[in-house]
Amino acid sequence: MSNLRKRLVAVDQYVRLKGNKDQHEQTDAWSNRDLIPLPPSRRTWGWFHFFGFWAISSLNIANWQTPSTYLTQGLSVRQSMLIIVVGRILIAMFSTLIAWAGLKWHIGFTVQNRYTWGMRASYIPLLQRILLNFIWNAVQCWNGGRLIAVCITCIWPSFARIPNTFGPNMPTTTYEFVGFTVFWFLSTPFLWLRPEKFKIPFLIMSLWCGLGMLSWMIWALAVAKGVGPLWDSGQQIPGGSPWGASWLIMAGINQQVGGLAAGITNGSDFSRYARAPKHYLIGTVLSCMVTGVMVCFIGLVTASAAQKIYGEVYWNPPDLLMVMMDYGNGSSKARAGVFFLAAGFAFTAMFENICGNAVAGGIDLAGLFPRYIDIRRGAIITFLAAWIVQPWQLINRATTFIQVLSSFAVFLAPVMGLMACDYYILRKRKIRLSHLYRTHDTNYWFWKGMNWRAIPAWCAGWAPTIGGLVVTVRMDPSPPRALVQLYFMAFLIGEYPSSALHYHLSSRCHRACHDNIGLGFFISGILFYVLNIVFPVPDMDQYDEIDYYGTFTVQEAERIGVVPLEQSGIVGIDDEGIIRAETEEVVVSSYGKKV
Incomplete structure (x- = not known):
């Protein structure tokens, strides 16, 4: 028994993460290298990194198809273009609002929730995102597999007619499954890339897919000799529709913001890598406004011109x-052009999935098991889970499950409301970094590790939309007008699932990953503020007087008002939360003083 125990201990020690203590990378139940405040040496993202980061949410099939949602509604x-422009402005604003804590204090979403929810209760938003990361990673792999299947058909045209070797109980075909498998294996090597090294993939993706989309539009316009009839579509809201244009526009704007709700929520996971706040602002605004709007415009023009070509x-x-390539029977020139386009879309989908789901999932999993999981291990686990999730079952058969899961993002916007209220209004943009990584003598333990004020405020944000979830699942053709109006005004008070607005979209998976809009942001934020006024928390606007983690540059430390680590006579904080000084051992008190 003793030998077995020794072996288990040896395995445990081997599996555990090791941090460089000289760089203050302590590894314990709340901290590891990827959770501590990022030091200047790891903050490598310039404006183009953030341009590329947001470009991957624009240079994709979902954004290309966006105008169809609004045109189909009449x-x-x-x-439709007005909705897209206004939505993109709001996306840039909300993204900056939520990501600013990462820009100033260099911590991510996983750690950021600890000062709002409490150390233990921070697992509530964390588990939500982990579930979504698992599911949407699998779905994105499946959708990317369709593009890979097109690429394979370009090389071997007979692949389009490959016999289906699966039985009738398997809700997919050999053609689709091979595409999924190839996409999954091609994506795997990118999991070893750390976020600090994302610049080259961002550059390749932006140029390849961006130029490919422009070339596609130019080709379509040249062959069609102009834009087709779709471009001249006027307002065609059915006469019997209970909704006017103003209601539908409001609903569309909400849908635009909610389409990126998951990415906005964990924005600080990536903003913390910024060399300076200006890089985040420039890259985000440029990408959201230019790339986001242009892709929708190009998709609309191309679809309109193709209508003139193919009828x-x-x-x-x-x-x-x-x-375009007549299912593989076209000329070699046509297949080459299609391969270039499909590969560009596929590469973008691949890196969008890795960055937005796998890496984000890795960071969230690191928050659950800091001793054993870092970003890389967490990303690998998230990616392996695609085979357990079995997206072919979800997309081709479990339509109701996809609708419910799409609406699951309604729980994230209240989280954003809590984050914004707490950081900007209650804490006045001040955080005690050393208190975020321990359970003793910390301002963020609250009551048994939970800030009970956050839980009712969060529930109040999503409660009004539960009826919408029920309506969506039941496919109710005549939902209560007041309930749907509540959804349409969701930007101010809640959210509605877009599928409740328009059931008969032709594709069951069209924008499935991003169909929901921002939920209960203001409801949760306001209620959280009221609860904190009635039941105040002491010392909410306190921060460390010394930069214990070596997080800030000299200029940053001076601006924030903290003493740089190298000037403090302190070596750092060890695994037990004890500050090691050059000549003495001291413990951090609740106010960050030496005792």
């Missing part, structure tokens, strides 16, 4: 690409 082209509207790029 809105005009001008109204039918193809909003889904893989479908249009297959038609």
Whole structure:
């Protein structure tokens, strides 16, 4: 028994993460190298990194198809583009609002929630994101596999007619499954890239996919000799519709913001890598406004011109690409062009999935098991989970589950409301970094590790939308008008699932990953503020007087008002939360003083 115990201990020690203590990378139940405040040496992201980061949420099939959602509802082209522009402005604003704590204090979403929810209760938003990361990683792999299947068809045209070797109980075909498998294996090497090294993939992706989209639009316009009839679509809201254009526009704006709710929520996971706040602002605003709007515009023009060429509207790029090369029977020139386009879309989908789901999932898993999981291990676990999730079952069969999961993002916007209220209003943008990584003598333990004020405030944010979830799942053709109006005004008070607005979208998975809009931001934020006024928390606007982790540059430390580590006579904080000085051992008190 003793030998077995020794072996288990040896395995445990081997598996445990090791940090460089000279760099203050202590590894314990609350901290590891990827959770501590990032030092200047690891903050490598310039403006183009953030341009590329937001570009991957724009240079994709979902954003290309965005205008179709609003046109199908009966809105005009001008109204659809208005929704897109206003939505992108709001996305840039909310992204900056939530990510600012990462820019100033260099901590991510995983740690950021500890001062709002409490050390233990911070697992509530963390578990939500882990679940979503697992599911959407699998779904993104499946959707990316469709593009890989197109690429394979370009090389071997007969692949489009490959016999289906699966039985009737398998809700997919050999053609789809091979694409998924190849996409998954091609994506795997990128999991070893740390976020500090994302610049080259961002550059390749932006140039390849961006130029590919522009080339596709120019080709379509040249062949069609102009824009097709879709471009001239006016307002065509059915006469019997209970909703006017203003309601639909409001709903569309909400949908735009909610489409990126998950990425906005954990924005600090990546903003903390910024060399300076200006890099985040420049890259984010440029990408959201230029790339985000242009991709929608290009998708609309291309679909309109293709309608003139083929006599039918193809909003889904893989479908249009297959038609362009006549399902593999086209010329070698046509197949080469289609391969270039499909590969660009596939590479973007690949890195969007790695960055937005796998790496983000890795950071969240690191928050659960800091001793054993870092970003890389967590990303690998998230990616392996795709085979357990079995996206072919979800997409091709479990339509109701996809709808419910799409609406699951309604729980994230109240989290954002809590984060914004707590950081900007209650704490006045001040955080005690040393208190975020221990359970003793900390301002963030609250009551047994939980800030009970956050829980009812969070529940109040998503409670009004539960009826919308029920309506969506039941496919109610005549939902209560007041309930739907509540959804349409969700930007101010809640959220609605867009599928409750328009059930008969042709694709069951169209924008499935990003169909929901911001939930209960203001409800949760306001209630959280009221609870903190009635039941105040002491010392909310306190911060460390000394930069114990070596987080800040000299200029940053001076601006914030902390003493740089190298000037403090302190070596750092060890695994037990004890500050090691050059000549004495001291313990951090609740006010960050030496005792």
